[in-house]
Amino acid sequence: MPSPSGRPTRRRPTLTDVATAAGVSLGQASASINGAAGPSKATRERVLAVAKKIGYRPNQVASALARARSQRIGVAFALSHPFHSDIVECMYDAAGARGYELVLSGYAASRSVNRCAESLLDSRCDALVLVGASALTDDLLRTAGPARIVVVGSAKEIDGVDIVRSAGEAGARLAIDHLISLGHRRIACVDGGDLSGAEYRRTGYLEGMSERGLGDAVQLVSGGDTYAAGYAAGQRAKDMNHTAYVVYNDECAIGLIDAFRDSGRRVPEDVSVVGYDNEAAAQLPKIQLTTLSQDSSTIADLAIRQAVRAIEEPGSPSERLVVPPQLIVRATTASPPH
The missing domain is CATH 1.10.260 (434 Repressor (Amino-terminal Domain))
Incomplete structure (x- = not known):
């Protein structure tokens, strides 16, 4: 017509x-x-x-009315974390292709994950995806009620909660093997404490060093997920004799590198550094950080798939899905000084 x-x-x-x-x-x-x-x-x-190529979009209004659902998936993510933004961006395509809309809610020091969940449920979301929310509290589970929860990152295993995460253990081993291939033996780890995914990366480092006969060189340095935490770790580690560091994430690694350089240690000539996440900052010409890349697209698609599955198939068992990372070698790793 x-x-x-x-x-x-x-x-x-x-x-x-x-x-x-x-x-x-x-x-x-x-x-x-x-x-x-x-x-x-x-x-x-x-x-x-x-569906994406021909521009197909399900009739969400009709679908929602027929099923008494909102066709909305709520996503809570850390406002300050660059990797979370990458994940959320990828989730839009994954949700749209399945006929769902995303509703976003950011958490920060002044706004808890629990408050985010309340806001998303007030918006009639059928399921919740929590990006990087490592601690699932009883209050949060009570707040969610019958709504299914999918966690992107680490979390304690709870029936009815799906987990999609990067294989942090494998990532740490990849970093160690890369550094060993360059000749390093004294490899330390700048740890993420109780942050999302830190337990898996720490375990991979500890077990990886032991498996490779380097248990005597193990050293955990308190770190975090910010530039400031990395810089502080670098100040504490400036007198250590380790020649390489596996770091919790890229932001922390960049802070660590600046602290080393400010104290007169060259990267990578004197000390090598490996980050985690492959954030945009890691790719800048002046940084060129060797890092572990998480597959944002696959992680996002799996998280949305699990949320949709939970909505469409009530009572389906929860799953734990693990996505392998990829080592990206750039300019912050080299052979140790002799």
């Missing part, structure tokens, strides 16, 4: 169009888009790619 301007209107793509273009049944197309069980990984990925 022509529009008032005389130009023909473009027909909105339907689920049938998606199924036809992807070469699957209507049921498989629907299950793939809604994150339901059944289709293979390859089929699901093909259907989602076709």
Whole structure:
């Protein structure tokens, strides 16, 4: 039918169009888009790619009315954490392809994760995704009520709570093996304490050093997830004889490097540093930080998939999904001085 301007209107793509273009049944197309069980990984990925390509968007209003759902997924994330922003950005595509909208709520020192959850539930979100919320308190679980929780990062295992995280243990081992290949033996770890994912990275460091016969060189240095925490760690470690450091995250690693340089130690000529997250700052020409890259796109897609699965399949068992990181070698690692 022509529009008032005389130009023909473009027909909105339907689920049938998606199924036809992807070469699957209507049921498989629907299950793939809604994150339901059944289709293979390859089929699901093909259907989602076709849906995005042809501009298919489910009728969310009709779907919500039919199912008495809001078609909203609430996401709580740390306002100050660059990696969280990367995850959230990737979640938009993952949610949109499945017919859901995201509602965001940021937490900080002055605003708790529990308050974020309350705000998201007030917005009638059907499920909650908590990015980096490592401590699930009883209050938070009570606040969530029947709403399913998906945690991106580490958390204690609780029935009904899905966890999607980077394989921090494997990441620490990758960093250690890279440093050993350069000739390092005295490798220390700037730790993240009780921050999200820190336990796994710390375990990977401790076990990795022991497995490689370097247990006597183990040294944990108190750190954190900020530049200031890294700089303070560098000041404490300036007189240590370790030649390499595996650091909790990139922000902390950059602070550590500046502290070393301010004390007269060169990076990487005198000491090597490996970060974690592959944040934008790590890629700057003046920094070029060797780091572990988390697969933001895959982590985001899995988190949204689990949230949609929980909504579409009430009572489905919770899962623990682990995504391997990738070592990115840049300019902050080199052979130790002789």
